[in-house]
Amino acid sequence: MLIPITMLLFGASPAPAATPHAPPSLATALIAPVRVDTYEGLLKEYSEAKANSRAKIKAAKTAKERRELRAARPAMDFLGRFDALGKSGDVRGYFWMLDEARRLGIGKKDREAHMLDVYGLIVMAPTESKHFLPALDRLSEEGNLKPAQRVSLLKRVLGRKEIASEARCTAQLHTGGLLLKSEVDSDQAMGKQLLKELIANDTCGKLAKEAEAVLAGISLEVGGIAPNFTGTTIDGESFDLYDYRGKVVLVDFFGFW
Numbered sequence: 001m002l003i004p005i006t007m008l009l010f011g012a013s014p015a016p017a018a019t020p021h022a023p024p025s026l027a028t029a030l031i032a033p034v035r036v037d038t039y040e041g042l043l044k045e046y047s048e049a050k051a052n053s054r055a056k057i058k059a060a061k062t063a064k065e066r067r068e069l070r071a072a073r074p075a076m077d078f079l080g081r082f083d084a085l086g087k088s089g090d091v092r093g094y095f096w097m098l099d100e101a102r103r104l105g106i107g108k109k110d111r112e113a114h115m116l117d118v119y120g121l122i123v124m125a126p127t128e129s130k131h132f133l134p135a136l137d138r139l140s141e142e143g144n145l146k147p148a149q150r151v152s153l154l155k156r157v158l159g160r161k162e163i164a165s166e167a168r169c170t171a172q173l174h175t176g177g178l179l180l181k182s183e184v185d186s187d188q189a190m191g192k193q194l195l196k197e198l199i200a201n202d203t204c205g206k207l208a209k210e211a212e213a214v215l216a217g218i219s220l221e222v223g224g225i226a227p228n229f230t231g232t233t234i235d236g237e238s239f240d241l242y243d244y245r246g247k248v249v250l251v252d253f254f255g256f257w
Helices: 005-010 026-031 039-059 063-071 074-087 092-099 108-122 132-140 147-158 165-180 185-200 206-216
Strands: 230-232 238-240
Touching: 039 063, 039 074, 039 092, 074 092, 092 108, 092 132, 108 132, 108 147, 132 147, 132 165, 147 165, 165 185, 165 206, 185 206
Parallel strands: none
Antiparallel strands: 230 238
8 A cells, every 4th residue: 555655754653564575665764774875876876776676577487576576666775865865955865756756656646745745845955955946946847736836835935034045036936937827816916026026136146137037928938028139130230129029020040160
């Protein structure tokens, strides 16, 4: 029976002793003493374990033996160590828990709850980690979660008093952008307010420029408003793209090598 990931990450009663061929439960893997590894070293060790597992399955002589080997998921043996890596401040340990959900035995119906739990750990991780900002970028684009769920998680970041300035600005940019896409008027109004506050914040640097673009609806996506740029015509006259607003413009990029 699949154990809810919330119980696994925040404590559960120890599982019964496993049979010789049964994989340790998720709860056992997390409760057992763990050591903190480097992400690169741990990932290499995990890749080797998967390769060894595939070799054993291929060499198995009976269907029963193959089933037992498949049930002994290598990911289960590494869960505790990747979780410890995440708790140490390297959120890539949590990325692994998201990416390996299937290999951890988490079915499709439980995948959303698993992602919410793991992202819940990510948004409360130390913001000093160099991987924290990419984690916020990943969360904002997480297609397996609803926009409202992503906004809720990003708001947890904004609610942290001790958060670093760049992390707050990043969370504010993504939250404002997501709310701006909502069909609810109050959400859109809140999104605009967040982006305007970000633009007025001198500590947000280049993110303020990104917020201006989001607020203006500028995007490189189909249907979006193209960013402005200046150029020179073949007659040597300078122009701004926005001089041609409302007109059909064909932009031809070329170069010489």
